[in-house]
Amino acid sequence: MTNQIRNPKPELSPKPETNSVIRASGLIRHSGFGFRISIGGSILAFLLGLCLVTLPWTLHASSNFYYDRQHTDSALLPPQGHTPWMWFGTSKLGQSLLGQCLAGGVISLTIGLAAAAISVALGVTVGILAGYRGGWLDSLLMRLVDILYALPYILLVILFKIALESPLGKILRSSAAANLVVLFLSIGLVSWLTMARVIRGQVLSLRTLPFIEAARAAGVPQHRIFLPHLLPNLVGPITVYATLTVPQAILQESLLSFLGIGIQKPLPTWGSLASDGLGLALAPVASCWWLLVFPCTLLGVTLLALNFVGDGLRDAFDPKREAAHI
């Protein structure tokens, strides 16, 4: 019993696998991965910049690019080169698809970033607590993660969404704002699971390393071990999984929009534009291909770039990936 107190949860201490501890310095050593990161990163920066710079036009009600300006006489027109606002064609209600895509990009990317922020905050906290404290807290938190993992993603998002929407609408006094915030929250609330698992694993192997033991032996209180000692060693996996959460969240939103429970019209996202366009674009006669092709290309390119950056970061941070030939 005394032994257990001095060395808490001996049954949980993993084999010391220094190899699997991802080091932040790895990024510099394996600069070969920089190629993927910089390509993906510049595509992302370009798209995000474009969407942000054009916001004054896409949000200005009298501009032709305004995402909800309905040109009733020019509905469902294919792309036309001579008028800039019709470069991407027009929607069923005569809105400029280019304007919708630009405004939608901001919302889609915000959803991704919000989900990533929530998943970092929740996932890292849960992961560190579970990994460092161990014992019943670890079992409890990890069972919770298991349970949430066991439920289909969309199911949880939908349930969170319907439960949160009306109380938030009352607080914010605007159903559009509530819809947006609930979308951020509910997608964020289901995307921290992988982060929590990964961080817990990292903390488990970090915990046995001499420098943490030294800190503990020197009597450093727990919260001072978390921040200055553990957190800097977790920067690698946190960055990687946060980057990989963003495309996931954007995809989730598109699925929700497709099922008709995503963002409220007329606010656009790439996913909702694509799912709205699907029916008209697949029509065998007079297919409105532009309604599907443009939002999907933007969505695909962005997700591709994000996955590219995430993969590049993961390879860069993980020294284990380098070896191995036959």
Add this chain to the structure above:
Amino acid sequence: MTRFIAWRIVQLPLILAVVYLITFALVWLAPGSPYGNNDRALSEAAKNDLKARFHAQSWEKFLAYYPWRIVTHGDFGPSLSYEGWTVNDVLRSSLPVSISLGLFSILIALLCGSAAGVTAALHRGGILDVLSLSVALVGISLPPFVVAGMLIVIFSDGLHWLPSGGWGQFRHMILPAVALALMPMAYIARLTRVSMLDTLGHDFIRTARAKGLPKRTVVWKHAFRTAFLPVFTYLGPATAYAMTGSFVVETVFNIPGLGQHFVNGVKNRDQTLILGTVLVYAALLLALNLLVDIGYAVIDPRIEIAEKAQ
């Protein structure tokens, strides 16, 4: 081993109970009501009448009636929005459809994904590697409904090889299963590649090659069996994904699966239908995860299960 399995089986009903309660809380708190959502509004008296008939006057009454019925009779109760249907009827007609579609797509994902991963690992840095990785990246970067739409345009409208919707014959299953399989396939290919590369660097591979075994034997009998482990653990999440994605794919291909009923249930606030569907999904996934864990222990004897059981 037996102790570990027994402990996990004991946990199952507990986890299901928690899932039931969480879902119930979320559904009960949600605004809107399942009654009178159709064209005509119901009077207050008629609503109360319906509530009394469905044991849904208050949450205490609901929880006192339904969970017990589920445990003793396996009866999820009547559907609140589909008139004349019980939740069991809905499940009986649609669950087999969803399960067969999901299993078929996981099978495709597993076969194609691991083959692509092994090929990529063996030709590291070569054209095949780059090609399979890019296909995999595209696979995880497009929403399933877009993939489904493209498949319909190419194979149904364009080439007239396969039907664009419906259910009943094997040909109806191919396009939706492929659309559903693409994302897990991409993940499996990437997982297999990384873990193959990892395994191929180990000493026992060099030993096997050094003692003169042919490359094919070493790759498939020695390396692949070890490299398959992470893929095996991914099967649980992959199935969860296949079920989730099936909501969307079923809509595109007009398949009478469980997904549409869940979405309708949510839109109509049909509490019994939502609870029934969630519970069945969760039970399926938990059972599958348990099987995966047991299978993992069978495949890889290095795992010390006794420790986990604590």
